Amino acid sequence: MTAQAIPVRRMPFSVPDTADFHPVYLAGNAGFSYAMTGMGLYVALLEPFIVKSVRRVLDRVTDPGLREAADRFSRQEAQHYQQHERFNTLFFSRDYPGLRERYERLRGDFERFLAEKDDRFRIGFVEGFEANTTQGALSLLGRGLLRHPATDKALGSLWEWHMLEEIEHRNIAFDLYEHLFGGWPYRALMCWRAQHHMATFIDDVTAIMNPRDIREFGDICRITSKDRTLRLLSRAVPRVKSMLPGYSPHRYELPAAVQRLADRLTSQATSVS
Ligand SMILES: [Fe+2]
Ligand SMILES: [Fe+2]
Numbered sequence: 001m002t003a004q005a006i007p008v009r010r011m012p013f014s015v016p017d018t019a020d021f022h023p024v025y026l027a028g029n030a031g032f033s034y035a036m037t038g039m040g041l042y043v044a045l046l047e048p049f050i051v052k053s054v055r056r057v058l059d060r061v062t063d064p065g066l067r068e069a070a071d072r073f074s075r076q077e078a079q080h081y082q083q084h085e086r087f088n089t090l091f092f093s094r095d096y097p098g099l100r101e102r103y104e105r106l107r108g109d110f111e112r113f114l115a116e117k118d119d120r121f122r123i124g125f126v127e128g129f130e131a132n133t134t135q136g137a138l139s140l141l142g143r144g145l146l147r148h149p150a151t152d153k154a155l156g157s158l159w160e161w162h163m164l165e166e167i168e169h170r171n172i173a174f175d176l177y178e179h180l181f182g183g184w185p186y187r188a189l190m191c192w193r194a195q196h197h198m199a200t201f202i203d204d205v206t207a208i209m210n211p212r213d214i215r216e217f218g219d220i221c222r223i224t225s226k227d228r229t230l231r232l233l234s235r236a237v238p239r240v241k242s243m244l245p246g247y248s249p250h251r252y253e254l255p256a257a258v259q260r261l262a263d264r265l266t267s268q269a270t271s272v273s
Contacts, residue, residue: 006072006169007262009269010079011161015086016154018093023213024220026159028150031227034210035234036159037091038202040084041103043162046129046198047081049110050074053122054173057180066175073172075273076165087158091209098208106201120181127173127187128194131242134170134249136234137163141258164261170249188243195239 026033054074061067092100113122140146140163146156177187206223213221241247266272 006069006076006165006172007266008072008075008079008273009161009165009265010271011083011265011268012270013083013086013158013161014154015089016152018090021090021093022152023094023209023217025152025155026150027145027148028220029145029227030210030221031223031231032145034206034223035202035231036155037209038205039198041088041091041205042106042198042201044081044084044088045103045107045110047077047084049113049122050077050126050129050173051081052114053119053126054176057119057123057176060180061176063179066172066179069169069172070176073169076169080162080165083158083162087155094209094212096209096212099205102201102204102208109197120186121190123173123177123180124187124190125194125197127177128191128242129198130166130170130173131191131247131249132195132198132238133163133166134252135238135241137166138252138254139234141167141261142255160261161265164258164265167252167254167258168262170252174249184245188245191239191242195235195242199235 023037024030024033026036051074054070058067058070061070113125117125141160145151146160146163148156210221210223
Protein backbone atom coordinates (compact mmCIF):
# COMPACT_ATOMS: atom_id res chain seq x y z
CA MET A 1 0.00 0.00 0.00
CA THR A 2 1.50 3.32 -1.02
CA ALA A 3 1.04 6.53 0.91
CA GLN A 4 -1.21 7.78 -1.91
CA ALA A 5 -3.54 4.83 -1.27
CA ILE A 6 -4.24 6.17 2.24
CA PRO A 7 -6.51 9.13 1.53
CA VAL A 8 -7.68 11.23 4.48
CA ARG A 9 -11.44 11.61 3.96
CA ARG A 10 -13.63 13.97 5.93
CA MET A 11 -17.11 12.47 5.95
CA PRO A 12 -20.46 14.29 6.29
CA PHE A 13 -22.12 11.77 8.66
CA SER A 14 -25.21 12.75 10.64
CA VAL A 15 -25.68 11.27 14.11
CA PRO A 16 -29.20 9.82 14.58
CA ASP A 17 -31.51 11.40 17.17
CA THR A 18 -31.06 9.88 20.60
CA ALA A 19 -34.85 9.36 20.82
CA ASP A 20 -34.73 7.08 17.74
CA PHE A 21 -31.73 5.05 18.90
CA HIS A 22 -32.15 1.31 19.44
CA PRO A 23 -29.26 -0.67 21.00
CA VAL A 24 -29.67 -3.50 18.46
CA TYR A 25 -28.80 -1.43 15.42
CA LEU A 26 -26.68 -3.82 13.30
CA ALA A 27 -28.33 -6.55 11.23
CA GLY A 28 -30.93 -7.10 13.98
CA ASN A 29 -28.24 -8.98 15.93
CA ALA A 30 -27.63 -8.22 19.60
CA GLY A 31 -24.22 -9.90 19.90
CA PHE A 32 -22.88 -8.04 16.88
CA SER A 33 -24.43 -4.70 17.90
CA TYR A 34 -22.99 -4.73 21.43
CA ALA A 35 -19.58 -5.80 20.12
CA MET A 36 -19.52 -2.80 17.78
CA THR A 37 -20.86 -0.44 20.47
CA GLY A 38 -18.01 -1.53 22.73
CA MET A 39 -15.55 -1.14 19.87
CA GLY A 40 -16.89 2.36 19.09
CA LEU A 41 -16.32 3.39 22.69
CA TYR A 42 -12.90 1.74 22.77
CA VAL A 43 -11.56 3.38 19.60
CA ALA A 44 -12.62 6.86 20.74
CA LEU A 45 -9.82 6.58 23.32
CA LEU A 46 -7.48 4.13 21.59
CA GLU A 47 -7.18 6.13 18.37
CA PRO A 48 -5.96 9.36 20.03
CA PHE A 49 -3.37 7.09 21.68
CA ILE A 50 -2.43 5.72 18.23
CA VAL A 51 -2.01 9.24 16.85
CA LYS A 52 0.20 10.34 19.77
CA SER A 53 2.24 7.12 19.73
CA VAL A 54 2.94 7.36 15.99
CA ARG A 55 3.77 11.06 16.08
CA ARG A 56 6.33 10.45 18.83
CA VAL A 57 8.37 8.16 16.55
CA LEU A 58 7.89 9.85 13.15
CA ASP A 59 11.24 11.69 13.27
CA ARG A 60 13.05 8.38 13.68
CA VAL A 61 11.56 6.86 10.50
CA THR A 62 14.34 7.03 7.92
CA ASP A 63 12.25 5.75 4.98
CA PRO A 64 10.44 8.81 3.52
CA GLY A 65 7.64 6.67 2.00
CA LEU A 66 6.94 4.99 5.32
CA ARG A 67 7.10 8.33 7.12
CA GLU A 68 4.46 9.81 4.82
CA ALA A 69 2.30 6.68 5.07
CA ALA A 70 2.56 6.79 8.89
CA ASP A 71 1.50 10.42 8.88
CA ARG A 72 -1.51 9.54 6.68
CA PHE A 73 -2.32 6.56 8.92
CA SER A 74 -2.44 8.80 11.99
CA ARG A 75 -4.56 11.37 10.14
CA GLN A 76 -7.08 8.68 9.15
CA GLU A 77 -7.23 7.54 12.79
CA ALA A 78 -7.76 11.14 13.92
CA GLN A 79 -10.83 11.33 11.66
CA HIS A 80 -12.11 8.02 13.04
CA TYR A 81 -12.04 8.95 16.69
CA GLN A 82 -13.59 12.34 16.06
CA GLN A 83 -16.54 10.71 14.27
CA HIS A 84 -16.89 8.03 16.97
CA GLU A 85 -16.90 10.66 19.70
CA ARG A 86 -19.92 12.22 17.96
CA PHE A 87 -21.76 8.88 17.60
CA ASN A 88 -20.87 7.76 21.14
CA THR A 89 -23.17 10.49 22.48
CA LEU A 90 -25.96 8.03 21.54
CA PHE A 91 -24.69 5.52 24.10
CA PHE A 92 -23.84 8.05 26.81
CA SER A 93 -27.25 9.71 26.43
CA ARG A 94 -28.79 6.52 27.86
CA ASP A 95 -26.97 7.11 31.13
CA TYR A 96 -26.08 3.50 31.91
CA PRO A 97 -24.87 3.29 35.53
CA GLY A 98 -21.13 2.57 35.49
CA LEU A 99 -20.53 3.18 31.78
CA ARG A 100 -18.84 6.55 32.19
CA GLU A 101 -16.65 5.17 35.00
CA ARG A 102 -15.49 2.22 32.86
CA TYR A 103 -14.76 4.58 29.98
CA GLU A 104 -12.69 6.84 32.24
CA ARG A 105 -10.77 3.81 33.49
CA LEU A 106 -9.91 3.03 29.85
CA ARG A 107 -8.76 6.62 29.35
CA GLY A 108 -6.49 6.15 32.39
CA ASP A 109 -4.93 3.04 30.80
CA PHE A 110 -3.93 4.94 27.66
CA GLU A 111 -2.66 7.92 29.66
CA ARG A 112 -0.49 5.51 31.65
CA PHE A 113 0.82 3.84 28.47
CA LEU A 114 1.81 7.29 27.17
CA ALA A 115 3.48 8.33 30.43
CA GLU A 116 5.15 5.12 31.57
CA LYS A 117 5.72 2.76 28.63
CA ASP A 118 8.31 3.00 25.86
CA ASP A 119 7.91 3.46 22.10
CA ARG A 120 8.36 -0.24 21.42
CA PHE A 121 5.46 -1.08 23.71
CA ARG A 122 3.25 1.62 22.18
CA ILE A 123 3.94 0.80 18.52
CA GLY A 124 3.67 -2.91 19.35
CA PHE A 125 0.32 -2.27 21.01
CA VAL A 126 -0.87 -0.25 18.00
CA GLU A 127 0.17 -3.07 15.66
CA GLY A 128 -1.52 -5.62 17.92
CA PHE A 129 -4.78 -3.72 17.48
CA GLU A 130 -4.33 -3.08 13.74
CA ALA A 131 -3.59 -6.77 13.06
CA ASN A 132 -6.96 -7.54 14.59
CA THR A 133 -9.00 -4.82 12.89
CA THR A 134 -7.68 -5.64 9.43
CA GLN A 135 -9.02 -9.17 9.72
CA GLY A 136 -12.27 -8.01 11.33
CA ALA A 137 -12.77 -5.37 8.65
CA LEU A 138 -12.31 -7.80 5.76
CA SER A 139 -14.76 -10.20 7.38
CA LEU A 140 -17.36 -7.53 8.21
CA LEU A 141 -17.33 -5.95 4.77
CA GLY A 142 -17.32 -9.36 3.08
CA ARG A 143 -20.41 -10.53 4.99
CA GLY A 144 -22.38 -7.41 4.07
CA LEU A 145 -23.68 -6.94 7.63
CA LEU A 146 -23.11 -3.19 7.58
CA ARG A 147 -25.52 -2.83 4.62
CA HIS A 148 -28.04 -5.36 5.95
CA PRO A 149 -31.69 -4.17 5.69
CA ALA A 150 -31.96 -4.25 9.51
CA THR A 151 -28.81 -2.13 9.99
CA ASP A 152 -29.22 1.52 10.99
CA LYS A 153 -28.04 3.47 7.94
CA ALA A 154 -26.02 6.10 9.79
CA LEU A 155 -24.20 3.67 12.09
CA GLY A 156 -23.71 1.20 9.23
CA SER A 157 -22.14 3.93 7.09
CA LEU A 158 -19.89 5.05 9.94
CA TRP A 159 -18.55 1.53 10.38
CA GLU A 160 -18.27 0.87 6.65
CA TRP A 161 -16.05 3.92 6.24
CA HIS A 162 -14.00 3.09 9.32
CA MET A 163 -13.48 -0.57 8.32
CA LEU A 164 -12.50 0.38 4.77
CA GLU A 165 -9.82 2.77 6.04
CA GLU A 166 -8.54 0.13 8.48
CA ILE A 167 -7.93 -2.02 5.41
CA GLU A 168 -6.29 0.87 3.55
CA HIS A 169 -3.72 1.48 6.30
CA ARG A 170 -3.34 -2.18 7.38
CA ASN A 171 0.41 -2.35 6.66
CA ILE A 172 1.61 0.78 8.36
CA ALA A 173 1.79 -0.15 12.05
CA PHE A 174 3.36 -3.48 11.10
CA ASP A 175 5.95 -1.72 8.90
CA LEU A 176 6.66 0.87 11.61
CA TYR A 177 7.23 -1.84 14.19
CA GLU A 178 9.51 -3.79 11.84
CA HIS A 179 11.41 -0.65 10.76
CA LEU A 180 12.00 0.71 14.26
CA PHE A 181 12.19 -2.37 16.46
CA GLY A 182 11.50 -5.75 14.84
CA GLY A 183 11.41 -9.02 16.72
CA TRP A 184 8.65 -11.61 16.52
CA PRO A 185 8.20 -12.74 20.16
CA TYR A 186 7.56 -9.21 21.41
CA ARG A 187 5.22 -8.46 18.48
CA ALA A 188 3.24 -11.61 19.29
CA LEU A 189 3.10 -10.64 22.96
CA MET A 190 1.75 -7.20 22.06
CA CYS A 191 -0.89 -8.74 19.77
CA TRP A 192 -2.09 -10.71 22.77
CA ARG A 193 -1.90 -7.72 25.10
CA ALA A 194 -3.74 -5.26 22.82
CA GLN A 195 -6.44 -7.66 21.67
CA HIS A 196 -7.07 -8.88 25.23
CA HIS A 197 -7.29 -5.27 26.45
CA MET A 198 -9.94 -4.44 23.83
CA ALA A 199 -11.92 -7.65 24.39
CA THR A 200 -12.05 -7.09 28.15
CA PHE A 201 -13.36 -3.57 27.67
CA ILE A 202 -16.03 -4.71 25.18
CA ASP A 203 -17.18 -7.47 27.55
CA ASP A 204 -17.34 -5.02 30.45
CA VAL A 205 -19.45 -2.44 28.61
CA THR A 206 -21.73 -5.17 27.22
CA ALA A 207 -22.33 -6.37 30.79
CA ILE A 208 -23.10 -2.79 31.86
CA MET A 209 -25.51 -1.98 29.02
CA ASN A 210 -27.22 -5.23 28.12
CA PRO A 211 -29.37 -5.99 31.23
CA ARG A 212 -30.94 -2.54 31.20
CA ASP A 213 -31.61 -2.71 27.45
CA ILE A 214 -33.33 -6.09 27.86
CA ARG A 215 -35.60 -4.56 30.51
CA GLU A 216 -36.42 -1.62 28.26
CA PHE A 217 -36.45 -3.09 24.75
CA GLY A 218 -37.12 -6.76 25.42
CA ASP A 219 -35.66 -10.03 24.25
CA ILE A 220 -34.28 -8.70 20.96
CA CYS A 221 -31.39 -7.35 23.09
CA ARG A 222 -30.65 -10.74 24.61
CA ILE A 223 -27.23 -12.16 23.64
CA THR A 224 -27.63 -15.85 22.83
CA SER A 225 -25.16 -18.64 23.47
CA LYS A 226 -24.63 -18.80 19.69
CA ASP A 227 -23.70 -15.07 19.76
CA ARG A 228 -21.24 -15.74 22.58
CA THR A 229 -19.63 -18.61 20.70
CA LEU A 230 -19.30 -16.49 17.56
CA ARG A 231 -17.80 -13.66 19.61
CA LEU A 232 -15.18 -15.99 21.07
CA LEU A 233 -14.32 -17.42 17.65
CA SER A 234 -14.18 -14.00 16.00
CA ARG A 235 -11.57 -13.06 18.60
CA ALA A 236 -9.56 -16.26 18.85
CA VAL A 237 -8.96 -16.78 15.13
CA PRO A 238 -7.53 -13.29 14.34
CA ARG A 239 -5.56 -13.30 17.57
CA VAL A 240 -3.83 -16.58 16.83
CA LYS A 241 -3.23 -15.63 13.18
CA SER A 242 -1.72 -12.27 14.10
CA MET A 243 0.60 -13.87 16.64
CA LEU A 244 2.16 -16.37 14.23
CA PRO A 245 5.81 -15.70 13.28
CA GLY A 246 4.98 -15.53 9.56
CA TYR A 247 2.04 -13.12 9.91
CA SER A 248 2.18 -10.13 7.58
CA PRO A 249 -0.65 -7.80 6.50
CA HIS A 250 1.15 -7.49 3.14
CA ARG A 251 -0.13 -10.94 2.21
CA TYR A 252 -3.81 -10.02 1.96
CA GLU A 253 -5.43 -10.20 -1.47
CA LEU A 254 -8.15 -7.55 -1.44
CA PRO A 255 -11.48 -8.27 -3.15
CA ALA A 256 -12.45 -5.86 -5.96
CA ALA A 257 -15.37 -4.67 -3.81
CA VAL A 258 -12.90 -2.98 -1.45
CA GLN A 259 -11.65 -0.63 -4.18
CA ARG A 260 -15.25 0.09 -5.30
CA LEU A 261 -16.14 1.00 -1.72
CA ALA A 262 -13.04 3.19 -1.43
CA ASP A 263 -14.04 5.05 -4.61
CA ARG A 264 -17.63 5.51 -3.42
CA LEU A 265 -16.52 6.87 -0.03
CA THR A 266 -14.05 9.22 -1.70
CA SER A 267 -16.87 10.59 -3.87
CA GLN A 268 -19.08 11.08 -0.76
CA ALA A 269 -16.39 12.82 1.33
CA THR A 270 -16.61 16.56 1.96
CA SER A 271 -12.86 16.72 1.42
CA VAL A 272 -10.02 14.33 0.63
CA SER A 273 -6.33 15.05 1.14
FE1 LIG B 1 -9.47 3.56 12.96
FE1 LIG C 1 -6.40 1.55 12.26
